[in-house]
Amino acid sequence: MPSLGQEAARVRVRPVLEDEALLLGALHLQALRRAGRKPDPGPPSHVQAFAAAWRVRSADLPAWVGECDGQHVGMVVCQVPLLPALGAGVPQLLSLSCLGGHEEAVALAMVRAVVSWFGRQGHLSVDVADDVRLPAAVLDAARADVLPRRRVSLPTRP
Numbered sequence: 001m002p003s004l005g006q007e008a009a010r011v012r013v014r015p016v017l018e019d020e021a022l023l024l025g026a027l028h029l030q031a032l033r034r035a036g037r038k039p040d041p042g043p044p045s046h047v048q049a050f051a052a053a054w055r056v057r058s059a060d061l062p063a064w065v066g067e068c069d070g071q072h073v074g075m076v077v078c079q080v081p082l083l084p085a086l087g088a089g090v091p092q093l094l095s096l097s098c099l100g101g102h103e104e105a106v107a108l109a110m111v112r113a114v115v116s117w118f119g120r121q122g123h124l125s126v127d128v129a130d131d132v133r134l135p136a137a138v139l140d141a142a143r144a145d146v147l148p149r150r151r152v153s154l155p156t157r158p
Contacts (some may be wrong), residue, residue, distance in 0.1 A: 004137055007105030011073060013113035016063040021051035024063050027075040031097030061094070064113055066106050073100040076110045078118075078126070091118050092127045096134070107138045115142065 016024050025047035032039050032046070039046035054061060060082060066074030077095045081087070093114060098106040111134065118126050128134065130149060139146060 004104055004108060004141060007102055008108040008112065008141075010068055011106055011109035012067045013064050013074075013109050014067070015117075016058075016065050016075075018055055018058050020065075021055040021058070022047060023065065023072075024054055024075060024077075025050035027065065027072055027097070027099065028095075030099055031075065031095075034097070034099065062117070064110060064117075066098075066110050066113075068100070068102075068106070071100060073102075074098045074106040074110050076114055078114055080121075088127060090125055090127050091121075091123055092129055093132055094129050096132055104135045104137050107134060108141050111138055111142050 028050050029039060029046050040049070042049065044052070054063065054077075059080075061077055061079055063075065063077045065072055066076075075095070075097050076093065079092045079094055081089050081091060093111075096107060096110055098110075100106065115126055125145075128144075130151065134142075134144070
């Protein structure tokens with residue numbers, strides 16, 4: 001039986017190019033449906049709206065797609081630090097969706113690709129958004145530091 005690392009090595013992770021924004025929107029729609037969430041009915045369609053919004057901000061929100069055996073098996077969207085010395089100053093993994101089987105292997109491949117890319121950009125770490133759940137085996141393989149978070153929410157109405 002192959003190890004998690006061996007299974008993850010079968011997944012090819014590559015950056016999403018601007019002209020592939022519709023692909024990213026379609027993968028996001030699949031991820032929403034798998035999570036039991038319904039997108040806004042539109043118009044425009046969720047795929048078109050997501051693609052248009054991402055295309056405008058693609059430099060700030062780099063995305064990757066995972067492929068295995070000719071199928072799209074995952075997507076990840078991150079956010080680069082927007083301004084120097086503002087906030088934590090580290091990139092954040094905003095969304096990670098595994099769309100086929102072998103979810104742990106796909107998640108590990110995606111996490112490794114993101115961490116490697118940001119490491120080459122000079123970042124020491126990548127924070128994971130509070131609502132992104134990574135399997136324990138992925139956290140272990142990625143040598144993640146799991147830290148308690150303080151979350152503050154400011155109401156907009158009395």
